[in-house]
Amino acid sequence: MSTASVTPQTGTAPQPNPLETPRENPALTPxxxxxRVVLIALGLAGLAWGAYxxxxxxxxxxxxxxxxWMGAAIVLHDAVISPLVFFCGILLRRxxxxxxxxxxxxxxxxxxxGSIMTLIVVPLLIAQSRGTxxxxxxxxxxxxxxxxxxxxxxxxxxxxxFGLYARGRKRLR
Amino acid sequence: MVQLIMxxxxxxxxxxxxxxxxxxxxATVIGRLLGLAFVxxxxxxxxxxxxxxxxxxxxxxxRPELLYQFTQGTHIVAGIAxxxxxxxxxxxxxxxxxxxxxxxxxxxFLERASIALFVGASLVQxxxxxxxxxxxxxxPFPFRETHFALGWVLIGSLALHIGIKLPIIARVWxxxxxxxxxxxxxxxxxxxxxxxxxxxxxxxxxxxxxxGVTGRLLAWIDATPxxxxxRSRSSxxxxxxxxxxxxxxTAAGTGSGPASGPxxxxxxxxxxxxxxxxxxxxxxxxxxxxxxxxxxxxxxxxQTVAPLDSLNAFAPRKKGVGQQGVPVNxxxxxxxxxxxxxxxxxVLTVAHAGVERSFSRAxxxxxxxxxxxxxxxxxxGWSQLARWRGVRLRDLADLVxxxxxxxxxxxxxxxxxxxxxxxxxxxxxxxxLTLVALELNGETLDLEHGYPAxxxxxxxxxxxxxxxxxxxxxxxx
Numbered sequence: 001m002s003t004a005s006v007t008p009q010t011g012t013a014p015q016p017n018p019l020e021t022p023r024e025n026p027a028l029t030p031x032x033x034x035x036r037v038v039l040i041a042l043g044l045a046g047l048a049w050g051a052y053x054x055x056x057x058x059x060x061x062x063x064x065x066x067x068x069w070m071g072a073a074i075v076l077h078d079a080v081i082s083p084l085v086f087f088c089g090i091l092l093r094r095x096x097x098x099x100x101x102x103x104x105x106x107x108x109x110x111x112x113x114g115s116i117m118t119l120i121v122v123p124l125l126i127a128q129s130r131g132t133x134x135x136x137x138x139x140x141x142x143x144x145x146x147x148x149x150x151x152x153x154x155x156x157x158x159x160x161x162f163g164l165y166a167r168g169r170k171r172l173r
Numbered sequence: 174m175v176q177l178i179m180x181x182x183x184x185x186x187x188x189x190x191x192x193x194x195x196x197x198x199x200a201t202v203i204g205r206l207l208g209l210a211f212v213x214x215x216x217x218x219x220x221x222x223x224x225x226x227x228x229x230x231x232x233x234x235x236r237p238e239l240l241y242q243f244t245q246g247t248h249i250v251a252g253i254a255x256x257x258x259x260x261x262x263x264x265x266x267x268x269x270x271x272x273x274x275x276x277x278x279x280x281x282f283l284e285r286a287s288i289a290l291f292v293g294a295s296l297v298q299x300x301x302x303x304x305x306x307x308x309x310x311x312x313p314f315p316f317r318e319t320h321f322a323l324g325w326v327l328i329g330s331l332a333l334h335i336g337i338k339l340p341i342i343a344r345v346w347x348x349x350x351x352x353x354x355x356x357x358x359x360x361x362x363x364x365x366x367x368x369x370x371x372x373x374x375x376x377x378x379x380x381x382x383x384x385g386v387t388g389r390l391l392a393w394i395d396a397t398p399x400x401x402x403x404r405s406r407s408s409x410x411x412x413x414x415x416x417x418x419x420x421x422x423t424a425a426g427t428g429s430g431p432a433s434g435p436x437x438x439x440x441x442x443x444x445x446x447x448x449x450x451x452x453x454x455x456x457x458x459x460x461x462x463x464x465x466x467x468x469x470x471x472x473x474x475x476q477t478v479a480p481l482d483s484l485n486a487f488a489p490r491k492k493g494v495g496q497q498g499v500p501v502n503x504x505x506x507x508x509x510x511x512x513x514x515x516x517x518x519x520v521l522t523v524a525h526a527g528v529e530r531s532f533s534r535a536x537x538x539x540x541x542x543x544x545x546x547x548x549x550x551x552x553x554g555w556s557q558l559a560r561w562r563g564v565r566l567r568d569l570a571d572l573v574x575x576x577x578x579x580x581x582x583x584x585x586x587x588x589x590x591x592x593x594x595x596x597x598x599x600x601x602x603x604x605x606l607t608l609v610a611l612e613l614n615g616e617t618l619d620l621e622h623g624y625p626a627x628x629x630x631x632x633x634x635x636x637x638x639x640x641x642x643x644x645x646x647x648x649x650x
Contacts, residue, residue: 037336040336043332043333044333046325047287047290050322050327054326057321058315058318073293074289082264093400097398098401100401113461119256120253126309137308138308140486
């Protein structure tokens with residue numbers, strides 16, 4: 001790798017993190033500054049009102065459950081879903097080492113679409129298997145629909161990838 | 174020492190996670206859509222809330238008849254669209270989780286705490302909302318009250334978040350107004366392409382890399398090839414070609430000075446290639462988000478949007494599925510009303526100021542009948558247009574000489590449940606389309622739809638279209 005053009009850093013630690021948002025507060029116009037204050041004030045008011053409504057309508061014994069769910073949601077996303085997505089992305093990139101970027105992006109995109117649909121459909125399947133006591137709730141054959149969905153997604157992805165691959169080859173010739 | 178290791182871990186995490194789509198501009202683009210979805214959900218949710226629990230003096234529009242079907246359908250569709258949008262937004266800003274130092278100041282602590290609250294509330298809100306439509310409640314708190322309170326928390330957090338981030342948003346907008354050419358100068362972008370240890374890291378941490386498993390994992394991540402962009406001959410020269418020239422971007426990235434050698438830059442072609450790769454990544458990301466939103470919406474919205482009915486693969490309801498072609502929210506068994514509803518002695522009592530009149534079903538059928546076409550639109554987001562036939566409520570109100578301004582209290586045969594007794598404002602009572610319905614789609618009302626008699630009024634939530642009516646009473650004006 002080439003480091004020739006890297007300007008050497010001078011000065012002592014701590015240095016600003018290069019990933020931080022640069023130029024934190026560029027000159028905001030007065031109108032924007034007012035907007036900002038109003039938004040923050042409204043936001044705090046909304047939060048306070050939400051907290052009041054929560055305490056007013058939900059029994060105190062139930063509130064730790066809500067906090068637990070919110071905490072668990074954050075942990076589930078940050079510690080499970082995100083690393084999973086990250087490593088899937090790397091694996092895909094490596095597997096498609098010699099493939100064109102567009103093909104990788106198509107496959108990656110299809111996996112994302114399929115995964116999000118799966119997130120929505122799996123609870124549906126669980127709820128259906130538990131039974132709702134009401135035949136008009138969850139009346140469809142969701143398992144079959146789910147299989148068809150992934151099948152159609154796979155076919156579309158394969159067709160698109162092949163089309164892009166063929167186009168890429170043609171261009172290179 | 175521990176602090177140093179933490180810093181290095183955070184630094185490596187951010188570097189490994191850096192990607193061309195993880196930049197303030199993309200955060201603004203997706204954030205705008207997500208914010209719009211949140212506002213739609215909040216507004217329609219508030220409307221639905223006040224329909225069910227009006228503040229004193231509130232009156233509502235009864236036209237168009239499809240109003241509630243539209244607002245609540247929007248609530249659910251926008252809520253489902255939030256799944257891909259929220260995940261995309263979190264994906265973009267995920268590296269910020271590893272900010273170092275984790276807390277810079279008290280204000281920074283408050284900001285990070287508010288974001289945690291925002292994220293937690295958003296995830297819980299869309300999850301319990303979705304599961305509620307499946308009528309599955311695996312949580313230890315009441316749905317309706319929690320969903321309403323979190324709605325306020327969410328909208329407050331949104332305003333707060335936009336306020337805090339306004340300088341960044343304004344900068345992105347200003348850049349857009351120019352020409353968008355500044356696309357590639359975001360720091361996260363630049364670091365993304367330097368997959369090996371940087372002098373910056375060496376300077377910060379002494380050694381280039383941790384050893385052992387962590388080091389190997391990081392090396393493995395670094396060795397992952399970047400996206401290849403097909404560009405006439407340059408990319409055909411070898412699979413590694415785009416990688417080799419990525420490092421010079423770091424110069425701009427450290428922000429410590431301008432890149433050296435502005436004239437006759439030998440790295441220019443490589444930089445062009447990196448820029449093309451970034452564009453490709455961003456387009457791919459936006460397309461993926463768009464297709465995801467389209468997919469989840471199109472495959473579920475058919476439960477309320479009739480033209481999409483044939484594509485309804487994953488909605489919890491299906492148009493036309495249910496007794497007499499209409500879905501049911503609460504069954505007679507769940508409400509425990511079958512015995513009373515089918516009893517021979519059932520009468521509907523209409524009362525006003527001490528005057529009470531009772532009507533058997535036969536007597537109601539003997540009154541002038543009106544047929545209307547109205548949707549039953551559920552708070553859970555499904556709706557079904559149907560033909561209803563019965564007695565106008567205002568005719569019954571006139572029979573007991575109720576005041577034209579009077580609201581009515583409707584009581585069901587249900588023994589318990591939050592909607593056993595509800596109040597109907599005068600605007601609905603006096604509407605010519607509001608019926609005490611006795612027939613549905615040309616047949617005697619099915620028990621599941623509220624036999625012997627139920628309410629049907631334009632633009633009201635299904636839970637307020639009281640089934641198994643027992644008593645209708647004018648309230649004092």
